[in-house]
Amino acid sequence: MTKTFTSFVSAVIFLLSPSDAQTVDLGASRVTVIEPSYLPSWASFQVANMPPGCGWLSMHPDPADPIDVQVAYTHGIYATLMTAMMGDATVQLFSNDGDDCTIENIHLVAP
Numbered sequence: 001m002t003k004t005f006t007s008f009v010s011a012v013i014f015l016l017s018p019s020d021a022q023t024v025d026l027g028a029s030r031v032t033v034i035e036p037s038y039l040p041s042w043a044s045f046q047v048a049n050m051p052p053g054c055g056w057l058s059m060h061p062d063p064a065d066p067i068d069v070q071v072a073y074t075h076g077i078y079a080t081l082m083t084a085m086m087g088d089a090t091v092q093l094f095s096n097d098g099d100d101c102t103i104e105n106i107h108l109v110a111p
Contacts, residue, residue, distance in 0.1 A: 023104050026051055026093040031085040036078065040070065043077040047091065051100035057093070059103045080108050087111060
C-alpha cells in the first residue's frame with residue numbers, strides 16, 4: 001500500500017510540475033523542516049543538504065493554472081514532503097537552472 005501511495009503521489013507531482021525550464025538535479029536529501037504557513041499558495045521546506053545560499057526551498061504552482069489546480073499542486077507537494085519526513089525517505093530535488101532555491105520537481109525515493 002505504501003509503495004502504491006508513493007507512486008501515486010510521485011505521479012501527481014510529476015504531472016502537475018511546470019516543465020518549461022531546464023532543470024538541474026540537486027541530489028537526494030532528507031526533509032528536515034516543513035513550513036505549512038504558506039499553503040495553499042506554495043510549499044516551503046528545508047532538507048539536510050541545503051543548496052548553498054538557500055535558507056528555504058520552495059515549490060510554487062503555475063500561476064496560469066486554475067486555482068483548484070494550484071491548490072491540488074501544493075497539497076500534493078505537502079503530502080509528498082510529509083510522507084518523506086515521516087517515512088524517513090529521501091527526496092530527489094530538481095531546480096531551475098540558476099535558481100536552486102525554487103524546486104521544480106521532486107521525487108520521493110524509497111528508504
